[in-house]
Amino acid sequence: MFVERARAPTVDEVAHATGRPAAEVADAWQRLHEAHALVLNRYRELRMLNPFSAVPTAYSVQAGGRSWYANCAWDAFGICAALHSDGRIEATCPDCGEPLIVDVRRGSPDRSDLLFHCLVPASQWWDDIVFT
């Protein structure tokens, strides 16, 4: 539903689509949250369905005539990978604010001059996944 609608579904929407009780859907989301398969916010709404973001971020991805937000640069490429689609990633350099546009074709970026920096060590990624 997230992919089709290009936005995060609510518990009620998923319950309606699947014919399951809303409480059951919410409990399933909580289990997936605890397994790091998705991230809920304090209201138990979808915050991340990695690599997709339920909220606007600095990384937008256009593919197949639709657009999504990614949680980070890694996930921006991950959206194209998950969709098995070419796409365009739009971001800005966090240092200077210069727009950064990357076209992804058959999994590869059309430019090689950019660098990816990961600040947090892998052992701590899930200590605060939103900050990571």
Next chain:
Amino acid sequence: MNLFRSEEHIARWLGPRKPGATIAVTKLAELAHAWWADRLAPEWTPHTRDENQAILDRLGLGGEFWRLPG
């Protein structure tokens, strides 16, 4: 986990903070493909820790920085 124009921009953005790890955008695209290409498969289940560590290792992302928690 951000994209930058150059090493100079990373250093300026970091300021006094300890640097993490930097890789080329081309390597990032490989990593993203290995990590997420199966995400929308109907039979998808979350990767295990060892499966994800194997992806990092295969792409040459070794050392303590890229070591997932056991």
